[in-house]
Amino acid sequence: MRRDDLYITVPSFFRCPISLDVMKSPVSLCTGVTYDRASIQQWLDSGNNTCPATMQVLQSKEFVPNRNLQRLIQIWSDSVARRQVEADSAATSVVVPSQDQVQVLVKQLDNNCFSSLAKIVCFAKESEENREFLARMDGFLNAVFDFMRNADSDIKLIEQVVKILDLMSSKILDKKPLLESNCLSTILLVLQGGCLDSQIQSVRLLESIAVDGESMLKIAEKDGLVSELVKSIRKEKDPRLIEASLSCLIAITMPKRIKTKLVQSRTIPELKNLVSEPNTTVSIIEKSLKLLETLSSCKEGKAEIWHDTILLQAIMKKVLKVSSKATEHAVTILWSVCYLFSDEKAQEAVVSSNGMTKFLLLMQSNCSPAVRQMSADLLKIFRVNSKSCLSSYDTKTTHIMPF
Template identity: 25%
Template sequence: MVLGWGRRKNKKNNKGGKPNMEVVVPNQFRCPITLELMKDPVTLSTGITYDRESVERWFNEGNYTCPLTNQVVRNFDMIPNHSLRIMIQDWCVENRQNGVERIPTPRIPISPLDVSELLFRVKESAKGLDQYGCIGLVQKMEKWSNESERNKKCIVENGATSALALAFDAFANDSIEKNDIVLEVILSALNWMFPLQLEAQKSLGSKASLHCMIWFLKHQDVKGKEKAIIALKEILSFGDEKQVEALMEIEGVNELLIEFINKRISPIITKSSLRIIWYLVSSNSNFNEKMKFSFVELGLVSSILHILIDSEKSICEKALTILDSLLSCDFTRETAYENDLTIPLLVKKILRVSPLTTEYSVSSIWKMCKYGNKNYEEKALIEALQVGAFQKLLLVLQVGFNDETKDKATELLKLMNPYRAELEDCIDSDFKNLKRSY
């Protein structure tokens, strides 16, 4: 084990029953930052030696000085101090009987040149559609990344996402079925490199790449589906309308996303599916209205209400975000009015889950009570009063919500007020006697 302080007691008594011994770690073997035994000593341009991990963390936190001397460091090169490392290893061996384990010889960190050379070969293998060559190179990159966080950072900062996205597009363009293994390997590597750079996003958002993602969602196991849907969510987060339209042209996408949120295969897939649906229904695409209608026809409103019954905070927030966006359309409101759970669940979420769920719940109720035909509006207002909306909206005005939410709450209170006389005995429903329409 690596010792953290200057002294350590040996827990084992020796045969003569002598008292436990203390192992003293020489000061020159300890990192000046953490005072722990150095595993990978490196020397800065100031001449001071530190443990690599500690001094890298120091610089990553935004410091530009040598921790011990406080001198400004103008050259951030870290020179391995091999002599000191060997001395530390020899000292560990000498004290092995006292419970000290020898520190392993550290791997040499990769350089930007190492990454550039490997990525050049990745691009060449992709051009030649050499899937086995590409797999080997990506696996080598993965091995580097597993060695240290520094290696991960070096890989990403030197263009790995762009190179891998180009390779993914090349193999997807050739044949998804034939190249499924290399495509999965590339996608797996890309998953820990997110967020994407713009150039990488364009390649990964090509028509061929999007078709491949959907193919993975249909044919891969749960882990494969998770990688694909995370990538798809990352692509759509850029708000590129052409990519949204390209995705919507793929047959069965809407049905697949609804299936994922209904079956809840895994939390990752559920949350990502909801986020993707939100990107689609809130886009400025020419297909926006058609897209919303399609989702509502497939039962999205009922699916969201089912989610609101018993889901955790982040899933509830995503579901309500979608519902609020959908309720801007007449046909969605009509569907929502027909479901007996809509108003009770929306009222239930006010001041219950998080500030965000309150804001979207108030907004959704406001849209249902303000727009649409009068019969539906009146029904919604009365139902909201019956399940305790008036009291909750009064509380919303007293808590620190944004002006828009407070304005909507105020307007709802005014709309509900004429109906209060008939409904003095308002209660907060537990939904046990409500009919579910799904």
């Protein structure tokens, strides 16, 4: 343990009652007491049939993951890491270098690369003018690209490079070097082992280089990259990382081949968790529904959503509850699954979630023409009584396709 760690106060309920260490994977027994999975598993494997804290005889040896506590521990751990980084930065008292000093630092990158890169990051953060200066500097971007291509296992060094590229992304006119396999491997390395801020920066960097179909395919076809992005939208992750990863996935998911790959990578169950979570932010719900809408436009995605009654009900609950943008995405998904696919089981799930009332309200609201038309289409297939208020509504208007 480092000396600095002695000054970090760990909340008592973050510690496992058996090992007294911060829990990595908290699970709860039937007695309601939470332990770290490894510790309680070892206790039970040793032949014990009691709860270590209460000594009650266990009616069941099964345990349930404590997701809320795991999320709290993750947030606390990240905040501790950030404070440590801030303390280290304050201790080093880095002064923003001048333009002349930056030119010297660029020439010295090979000799003292970490220190030089850290100072260049400070320079780039300072102003838009500084970032433009770096972009115009002969050989600077090529030197940074070389770092990406030839990155070794020094994750701290790689994180500095990713920081610079994230700051400079709008100034990089030719993004092709970043699509090279070695560069994408470096970004993947940060996603897998970097700190939270670096992970977010690497995801934003990926989104910035997904400018056309070719670049989207290169990103999606890089082994491990899509699966790592999908891991980054798990509900126990930091909301900032979830939001950045959702934006990136939306950006790369235009080609049909990528939609299919995302479905195969178990993206829809992760989106279901986000949409069903009561404390999810508005922005994350909107992006989750947008990605579900995109995936519902391919056969594989549509079929998976159609088979999941709980997901359909969760989507229906977001209509008129979150925002106009979320409502539009939700209605489009339901229209795609229930109207185009015409599945009775999916239709029953929507009707059971008060769907008919909500679609009637939508048609009378100030929603977009596309949403109004899709609502009318959905009401028609739910066999609304002809004497209802829909009898005077003209549904023969030119249909507005949402895709």
